[in-house]
Amino acid sequence: MDPRVVALSGPLKGQEFRLAEGAVSVGRDPSNRMPIRDVTISRQHCVIEMQNGGAVVTDLESHNGTFVNGIPVSKRALAHGDVLRMGQCELVYLTEDTSPSMMPRVFYSDTSSADIRKTVKLQDTQAWVPTPAVVGRMARDLDALIKISRTINSIRDPQELQHQLLERIFEVVPAETGAILLIDRAEDEPTSVCAYDREGRESPEVSVRRELVQRALWEQSAVTADTSGDSPVAENAVCVPLLGVQRTVGVIYLTSTGPNRKFEDDHGHFLNSAAGIAAVALENVLALESLRAENRRLRAELDPGDGLVGDSKLMRKLSDFVAKVAQGDSVVLICGESGTGKELIARAIHAGSARADKPFVAINCAAIPDTLLESELFGHEKGSFTGAVAMKRGKLEVAEDGTILLDEIGELAPMMQAKLLRVLQQREFDRVGGTRPLKLHARVLAATNKDLDAAIKKREFRQDLFYRLNVVSVAVPPLRKRREDIPLLAIYFATKYAQKCKRPFKGITAEARAVLLNYEWPGNVRELENAIEHAIVMGACDEIRPEDLPENLLEISSAKPAGSSYHAAISELKKRLIRDAVAAANGSYTEAAKALGVHPNYLHRLIRNLDMKSELRDQENE
Numbered sequence: 001m002d003p004r005v006v007a008l009s010g011p012l013k014g015q016e017f018r019l020a021e022g023a024v025s026v027g028r029d030p031s032n033r034m035p036i037r038d039v040t041i042s043r044q045h046c047v048i049e050m051q052n053g054g055a056v057v058t059d060l061e062s063h064n065g066t067f068v069n070g071i072p073v074s075k076r077a078l079a080h081g082d083v084l085r086m087g088q089c090e091l092v093y094l095t096e097d098t099s100p101s102m103m104p105r106v107f108y109s110d111t112s113s114a115d116i117r118k119t120v121k122l123q124d125t126q127a128w129v130p131t132p133a134v135v136g137r138m139a140r141d142l143d144a145l146i147k148i149s150r151t152i153n154s155i156r157d158p159q160e161l162q163h164q165l166l167e168r169i170f171e172v173v174p175a176e177t178g179a180i181l182l183i184d185r186a187e188d189e190p191t192s193v194c195a196y197d198r199e200g201r202e203s204p205e206v207s208v209r210r211e212l213v214q215r216a217l218w219e220q221s222a223v224t225a226d227t228s229g230d231s232p233v234a235e236n237a238v239c240v241p242l243l244g245v246q247r248t249v250g251v252i253y254l255t256s257t258g259p260n261r262k263f264e265d266d267h268g269h270f271l272n273s274a275a276g277i278a279a280v281a282l283e284n285v286l287a288l289e290s291l292r293a294e295n296r297r298l299r300a301e302l303d304p305g306d307g308l309v310g311d312s313k314l315m316r317k318l319s320d321f322v323a324k325v326a327q328g329d330s331v332v333l334i335c336g337e338s339g340t341g342k343e344l345i346a347r348a349i350h351a352g353s354a355r356a357d358k359p360f361v362a363i364n365c366a367a368i369p370d371t372l373l374e375s376e377l378f379g380h381e382k383g384s385f386t387g388a389v390a391m392k393r394g395k396l397e398v399a400e401d402g403t404i405l406l407d408e409i410g411e412l413a414p415m416m417q418a419k420l421l422r423v424l425q426q427r428e429f430d431r432v433g434g435t436r437p438l439k440l441h442a443r444v445l446a447a448t449n450k451d452l453d454a455a456i457k458k459r460e461f462r463q464d465l466f467y468r469l470n471v472v473s474v475a476v477p478p479l480r481k482r483r484e485d486i487p488l489l490a491i492y493f494a495t496k497y498a499q500k501c502k503r504p505f506k507g508i509t510a511e512a513r514a515v516l517l518n519y520e521w522p523g524n525v526r527e528l529e530n531a532i533e534h535a536i537v538m539g540a541c542d543e544i545r546p547e548d549l550p551e552n553l554l555e556i557s558s559a560k561p562a563g564s565s566y567h568a569a570i571s572e573l574k575k576r577l578i579r580d581a582v583a584a585a586n587g588s589y590t591e592a593a594k595a596l597g598v599h600p601n602y603l604h605r606l607i608r609n610l611d612m613k614s615e616l617r618d619q620e621n622e
Contacts, residue, residue: 003055003095005048010089011037023049026086027060040064040087040506048078048093055093057084063507065491072488072495074311144172148274152281158289162194165278166252170198173238173267175254179206180242182250182286186217190250208253212239216251222268222275238263240271244283308341308348309492310485314477318345321474326352331424333409333469334447336476339526342447343407345476350403355443358402363395365416366408373416375432384433396429399442409469410450410461417462424468479521479528486516489525493532494544504542511570512544519553540602547602547609554609575610578603579619587620 003019029043042062055078059066067085181190197204216239226236242249379394455461498505535548585591593603
């Protein structure tokens with residue numbers, strides 16, 4: 001085990017910091033072990049250290065937050081591959097041994113070009129003309145090309161495809177070592193390397209001459225080179241570009257030693273043919289892999305899995321619950337107030353289960369009229385009722401082997417409750433107007449903000465259905481009961497909307513944090529998210545200040561005398577400065593804003609938030 005962090009982006013990109021040598025402190029101050037010159041990073045931002053045999057990152061109350069895999073944290077144990085972000089810098093935490101001896105090594109050298117013998121243009125049909133004496137060799141080459149064609153059409157993994165291609169080439173070309181280098185531009189370093197050795201060594205070393213690679217890419221030609229003389233250690237090389245349909249993918253580079261292993265014209269011609277066949281296939285496989293990676297990234301953004309924001313005791317308990325129930329197939333009833341994130345919990349259960357790659361379907365039982373809900377849930381056959389012009393699959397059927405969330409289950413009409421009870425009991429259902437029962441394969445989750453016990457007593461909800469749903473239940477805590485998570489949530493939402501609005505964001509002021517912590521949040525996390533979005537959209541600077549928050553938060557916060565003497569003094573100072581500036585400007589808000597050094601819109605918002613309109617109006621009339 002070799003615990004370390006590697007900088008992926010930012011001023012320190014590519015540098016490694018080993019945790020075995022001590023804690024890694026990160027911040028803008030030069031005294032840190034990892035000093036980063038970035039104004040969005042605090043002077044003492046965070047520290048990464050070994051604790052109880054594992055690495056832990058601790059945020060040092062930084063102004064802009066510390067993120068692990070996109071989630072803001074105050075303290076978090078790290079796993080191999082976790083990505084940390086602070087400001088514009090990204091780090092990756094690694095533990096596994098990836099020493100160079102276990103990986104293909106490519107060494108670029110800048111040897112003199114005096115030994116470059118020939119350039120063979122790919123489109124030059126006269127570059128190599130076969131004679132009757134080499135017909136047998138042509139048959140061998142043709143057989144190898146057919147093998148290459150069959151191989152590349154059956155492989156979808158880029159590394160495996162490159163390895164198999166090199167194996168087929170070595171059946172014809174007398175090379176000792178070879179490599180396929182994927183390169184975006186001739187002047188860049190390879191983005192990927194696949195090396196092969198005739199001796200079968202696991203991680204061969206290949207010395208690649210930069211000039212040969214660049215010349216092959218620039219001229220789009222096969223380049224051969226050999227050292228003059230009969231020395232047994234003289235190195236020969238051939239480099240062939242991989243020309244795809246839309247771009248040049250990279251090069252095939254082969255080497256051999258000794259005068260008896262020189263690459264001849266027919267070898268270059270064979271390599272040109274092999275590269276022409278393989279380049280398009282490799283280009284398509286790389287494009288497919290890129291699309292898969294993009295798909296995974298987009299899925300992660302839309303469905304963050306167990307990315308539950310918060311380090312409070314209640315949230316840790318909730319995360320443990322999600323991890324435990326995700327492994328089974330039991331029905332889960334998720335209770336909680338509106339806006340607490342019940343659907344997020346359902347998605348986290350789905351993402352942590354074996355059904356993660358299957359559909360997740362959510363249906364809001366309260367948002368669909370009772371007359372349409374049955375059709376939405378179960379589907380209908382063509383002609384089953386007026387307007388049913390075609391067969392329609394219901395949500396239960398669309399979910400297939402995935403997960404279906406019945407949100408606001410407490411609002412179901414009595415008739416639908418009875419039908420749903422049968423579905424849960426029999427694990428089958430009928431489309432509206434259908435005669436053939438369909439099996440229910442999806443896992444069922446339910447969510448409600450209603451007190452189902454009280455609804456049962458009022459005969460608004462079936463008791464037997466409640467027992468079917470309440471196999472495993474969890475209550476999502478309201479935000480007011482986990483106030484320590486409010487700063488993390490606020491930073492998370494602020495970062496999200498700052499990127500969406502393309503606005504700079506450096507952090508949340510202490511005064512604004514105090515307002516957020518003193519508010520009761522009846523709308524829970526959803527209300528907090530809306531408040532932060534409002535602050536990002538309406539804010540006049542790169543920090544969130546109290547004046548940027550919705551007015552109802554400020555009104556309730558200012559009504560609380562406990563612990564508010566500091567903020568009251570700040571508010572009174574702002575009022576006095578505004579009064580004096582408006583008086584000196586003879587009632588002109590524009591001139592007053594100029595004197596105060598703020599934007600006029602910001603001054604108007606300050607006056608509104610501090611409830612000074614009537615006061616300034618009276619001052620103007622005196």
